Amino acid sequence: MRYCPRCGATTLAGDEFCPLCGLVRPERPPGVPWRRVAIVVLAAFIVIAGLILAADLRRSGAGRGPGPGDAYEILSGGLAGLRLVDTWEYADGLMEQLEGFDSRGNPVVAYRDASSGVVRGFMVSLPPADRVTLSQSEAGQIAEALAARAPFFHDPTLTLEEACLVDHGPGTERYYFFRWVSRDPRSGAVLLRDIQVAVHPQTGSIIFYLSRDGGRVTIPTEPAIGRERAAQLALEAAAGRLSRPQVVEQHLWVSVAHGDQRLLWLVVLEEQGSQELARRLYVEIDAQNGAVLEASP
Amino acid sequence: MRLNRLAVTGLAPLCVLLACLPASAEGASAGRSPTVAVAMVIDVSGSMNDHWEGGVKIESARQAALSILSILEAENRLPDRSYRVALIGFETEARLVQPLTSDFSLLRRNITDLGADGWTNIGAGLEVALAELSDSAHDRAFVILLSDGMTNRGRSPDEIVRWLREAINPPVPRAREGLQASLYGADYGDGVDTRGNASAAGELLEGVGYEPAVFLNQSKQVALGRLGEDVVFFFGGHANATGLWFGDAADPALRGAEVRRAAPRSLLLAVLAGCKTAQDVASSSNILRSFIDAGARVGVGFSTTVHTHHATRWRYAFWETLTQGKTVQEAAWAGTAACYFCCPLVPLLARDVVVTYPSRVAHRMGLFDLETLLELRDHQARFPRVYSVGFGDAGDLDEDLLSAIAVLTGGAYLYGSRAAELENVFLEIQHRGTGTVRGEFAGAIRAGEVIEVGRFEVGAGERELRVSLNWPGSALELRLDDPRGRRVGPGYPGLKLWEPGRPTYVVLERPKAGEWTVRLFGQQVPADGTRYHVVASTGDLPVGASRPPEFFLALACLALLALLVAPLLTGPPAAGGR
Numbered sequence: 051m052r053y054c055p056r057c058g059a060t061t062l063a064g065d066e067f068c069p070l071c072g073l074v075r076p077e078r079p080p081g082v083p084w085r086r087v088a089i090v091v092l093a094a095f096i097v098i099a100g101l102i103l104a105a106d107l108r109r110s111g112a113g114r115g116p117g118p119g120d121a122y123e124i125l126s127g128g129l130a131g132l133r134l135v136d137t138w139e140y141a142d143g144l145m146e147q148l149e150g151f152d153s154r155g156n157p158v159v160a161y162r163d164a165s166s167g168v169v170r171g172f173m174v175s176l177p178p179a180d181r182v183t184l185s186q187s188e189a190g191q192i193a194e195a196l197a198a199r200a201p202f203f204h205d206p207t208l209t210l211e212e213a214c215l216v217d218h219g220p221g222t223e224r225y226y227f228f229r230w231v232s233r234d235p236r237s238g239a240v241l242l243r244d245i246q247v248a249v250h251p252q253t254g255s256i257i258f259y260l261s262r263d264g265g266r267v268t269i270p271t272e273p274a275i276g277r278e279r280a281a282q283l284a285l286e287a288a289a290g291r292l293s294r295p296q297v298v299e300q301h302l303w304v305s306v307a308h309g310d311q312r313l314l315w316l317v318v319l320e321e322q323g324s325q326e327l328a329r330r331l332y333v334e335i336d337a338q339n340g341a342v343l344e345a346s347p
Numbered sequence: 348m349r350l351n352r353l354a355v356t357g358l359a360p361l362c363v364l365l366a367c368l369p370a371s372a373e374g375a376s377a378g379r380s381p382t383v384a385v386a387m388v389i390d391v392s393g394s395m396n397d398h399w400e401g402g403v404k405i406e407s408a409r410q411a412a413l414s415i416l417s418i419l420e421a422e423n424r425l426p427d428r429s430y431r432v433a434l435i436g437f438e439t440e441a442r443l444v445q446p447l448t449s450d451f452s453l454l455r456r457n458i459t460d461l462g463a464d465g466w467t468n469i470g471a472g473l474e475v476a477l478a479e480l481s482d483s484a485h486d487r488a489f490v491i492l493l494s495d496g497m498t499n500r501g502r503s504p505d506e507i508v509r510w511l512r513e514a515i516n517p518p519v520p521r522a523r524e525g526l527q528a529s530l531y532g533a534d535y536g537d538g539v540d541t542r543g544n545a546s547a548a549g550e551l552l553e554g555v556g557y558e559p560a561v562f563l564n565q566s567k568q569v570a571l572g573r574l575g576e577d578v579v580f581f582f583g584g585h586a587n588a589t590g591l592w593f594g595d596a597a598d599p600a601l602r603g604a605e606v607r608r609a610a611p612r613s614l615l616l617a618v619l620a621g622c623k624t625a626q627d628v629a630s631s632s633n634i635l636r637s638f639i640d641a642g643a644r645v646g647v648g649f650s651t652t653v654h655t656h657h658a659t660r661w662r663y664a665f666w667e668t669l670t671q672g673k674t675v676q677e678a679a680w681a682g683t684a685a686c687y688f689c690c691p692l693v694p695l696l697a698r699d700v701v702v703t704y705p706s707r708v709a710h711r712m713g714l715f716d717l718e719t720l721l722e723l724r725d726h727q728a729r730f731p732r733v734y735s736v737g738f739g740d741a742g743d744l745d746e747d748l749l750s751a752i753a754v755l756t757g758g759a760y761l762y763g764s765r766a767a768e769l770e771n772v773f774l775e776i777q778h779r780g781t782g783t784v785r786g787e788f789a790g791a792i793r794a795g796e797v798i799e800v801g802r803f804e805v806g807a808g809e810r811e812l813r814v815s816l817n818w819p820g821s822a823l824e825l826r827l828d829d830p831r832g833r834r835v836g837p838g839y840p841g842l843k844l845w846e847p848g849r850p851t852y853v854v855l856e857r858p859k860a861g862e863w864t865v866r867l868f869g870q871q872v873p874a875d876g877t878r879y880h881v882v883a884s885t886g887d888l889p890v891g892a893s894r895p896p897e898f899f900l901a902l903a904c905l906a907l908l909a910l911l912v913a914p915l916l917t918g919p920p921a922a923g924g925r
Contacts, residue, residue, distance in 0.1 A: 120806070123783075132757060133515060133727075133754070133755055133756060133757045134754050134755055135512075135516060139689075140688035140689050141688060141689055141690070141691050142688075145688055149727075150727070150757055151724075151727075151728055155728070157673075157677065157724065159677070159681065159684075161684060161688065170688065171684060171687075171688075173677070173680050173681075173684065175674060175676065175677050214698075216698045218625065218628050218629065218650060218701050218703065219627075219628055219629025219703075220629060221639065221703045221704050221705055222628065222701055222702065222703045222704075223676065223702065227696075227697070227698045229696070244691070244694075246687075246696065246697065248697060248698075258680060258684075258697060260684060260687050260688075260697075262687070262688070262691055264691070291537065291538075301693065303692060303693075305691070305692055316692065316693060326587070326590070326600070327585055327586075327587055327590075327592055327600075328587075329537060329585070330622075330652055332654050332693070334692075346538050346654070346655055346656065347537055347538045347539045347654075347655045
């Protein structure tokens with residue numbers, strides 16, 4: 051029921067003019083513009099839903115595993131949820147292998163030095179990344195924050211030597227890989243400390259952490275046998291075993307076996323020639339006395 | 348116009364309404380509270396009649412058990428929790444005194460009636476407890492073992508440890524019969540000898556039901572003849588990016604084209620443990636890629652040259668891990684870790700070991716189908732953790748055994764000498780048993796003091812935060828501040844439980860990520876103060892509904908569709924007036 055604004059007569063909704071005074075059907079009083087309101091509400095909803103979705107996806111994402119928090123806990127010895135499954139000898143002593151699941155149910159394997167209780171490494175089984183959303187810089191910060199938990203991280207000889215996105219192509223796992231290596235500043239000899247960290251490129255979760263701490267180097271790290279002399283010795287050792295060997299790599303290392311440290315050259319030789327399969331020989335030479343310790347493929 | 352309103356205005360509130368509807372529970376049946384089953388295993392052997400701490404061990408055990416029970420009873424009152432407790436007593440034999448029940452009064456009576464006599468048979472006690480827990484349906488279970496650890500009947504300590512280890516890691520089920528596995532190794536005469544690797548892999552595969560055939564120093568024709576029926580193919584030896592070198596001097600290299608012609612449609616796993624077999628694996632000329640393209644579901648290779656020591660070590664560790672029920676990726680990395688720790692000179696880096704697969708599903712697979720893998724993992728995840736509590740003096744207490752039992756099962760060993768400490772011990776057990784402890788603080792507080800006892804981190808996406816405060820008596824007030832400094836109390840968003848009193852409980856749903864601060868006010872304490880114990884944990888049991896992001900995406904699409912369709916449903920505006 052409606053009323054004429056001029057004479058107040060009652061009019062019906064379909065009337066085009068007032069039956070009493072003839073006033074043309076008055077215009078509808080301006081009401082709430084429902085259409086515009088609905089459009090605004092819908093637009094706001096779409097924006098809000100999109101923001102929630104983006105935040106949720108960024109937070110969850112594929113492959114959630116030990117982020118820095120969980121990884122810190124594991125490295126700090128927070129292995130309460132893991133079970134001891136094996137104990138085996140390794141280069142620096144006895145290693146305990148523990149297995150279980152992280153707080154999100156991802157399988158975890160951790161490696162702990164049996165005598166010191168220091169966690170030397172852990173690995174987490176995560177779904178592969180759908181895409182790479184983290185920059186290498188961001189992943190590097192995550193990796194460094196974790197690596198800094200190693201007791202020896204602030205050793206001045208330890209430097210970041212490798213930082214890359216490992217991507218072997220479709221159908222393979224992708225992850226950021228970081229490696230810190232300890233080197234003697236003068237001779238460049240590789241020392242006894244090393245850290246590797248892999249970071250999930252989508253979520254920033256830690257995929258694996260491996261560290262080795264053979265302790266402080268107590269032997270001289272300047273070789274008495276020079277690089278060229280070591281290469282010569284290696285070539286002599288390869289006689290009869292490789293066809294036309296050539297040095298392809300040469301490293302100075304400090305190795306430790308049964309507590310004894312030794313500076314040695316590792317010379318990698320490779321066959322040259324037309325054969326398709328080029329065999330290699332790894333020759334270890336004592337860097338102080340030139341003794342060939344081992345020559346193995 | 349009417350249609351326009353319906354299309355545009357009607358859908359908008361409908362979308363909002365849908366967003367507000369409670370979603371189905373995630374990980375638990377809709378409407379069912381997560382159940383925690385606890386088996387309380389109490390040593391009631393004759394040695395428990397020994398004197399200890401001014402009393403008798405069995406009396407301490409009873410008091411400890413009653414303390415635990417009061418904590419569990421309080422926990423049972425928490426929302427979305429359901430606790431059932433079983434009582435097992437063991438001496439020469441073990442007895443299920445009370446099956447799982449939520450009748451805490453009955454449990455208290457049973458505990459009070461426990462007497463001590465006989466020898467000590469911890470193995471039997473654990474066996475009965477695990478049997479009782481395995482018969483019941485629950486989301487989480489754990490065992491509380493109260494004992495001095497001095498077992499002298501039934502299984503010896505070593506046997507207990509061995510039995511537990513086998514129970515937690517059951518033998519991998521045998522695969523279906525008729526699964527052909529071909530393993531190739533050779534002595535190349537130049538120091539590379541992979542025959543041991545192939546033989547060891549064969550033995551491991553046979554142990555899990557495969558029919559392995561190990562071929563040493565054979566020609567590639569043998570391999571090509573079998574590829575069509577192989578489920579597992581393993582090659583260890585000289586190789587490069589385009590071929591595998593067999594022992595046949597005339598034509599040793601097995602090429603990708605030959606692999607494709609052999610059509611290995613049944614091949615589940617191809618392991619090419621030779622140098623550079625995964626170098627440029629995306630290329631169609633790569634030998635590993637050839638196996639994948641020809642039908643293999645998972646392939647493993649190295650992207651670089653590998654020292655023979657590393658390769659040998661890697662192969663052993665790989666097959667050992669794989670035949671324990673792990674995925675190929677896990678086995679590959681386990682092999683890498685073994686190399687890294689055992690052969691640190693020029694180590695094999697993880698980035699040089701490549702696992703490749705044609706589809707996303709395949710990457711999670713090991714030797715067995717996905718269902719079997721998940722069953723194995725589920726078994727390990729569900730195996731009850733044992734929290735052992737030892738009491739007794741040195742010489743009267745086998746902490747090594749109690750600790751080993753705890754560590755093996757993922758629990759913890761705790762030494763508790765006083766009832767009050769034991770209450771805290773069991774509060775901690777409850778936190779650890781149903782979540783991850785984020786902070787634990789203990790100290791002393793005096794009357795009228797307000798102290799900050801500590802801070803803890805909550806990660807993003809945590810479902811629940813639980814904080815408990817316990818102290819011997821009098822009155823303490825817990826003051827909990829979120830990362831933004833807001834005090835938690837009645838009316839705090841997400842607050843599910845606020846129970847002051849002793850012990851004090853706070854339970855929050857979806858806590859904010861960041862650093863939380865705990866303070867205490869010594870409201871009414873003895874003149875010389877009182878000790879307190881605070882534990883904060885984030886729970887990992889499903890606590891109710893959560894919506895996947897796809898839900899919001901669907902609603903957003905619906906709303907957008909309405910926005911786009913609405914104008915099409917409207918006609919031109921009605922002509923107004925004359």
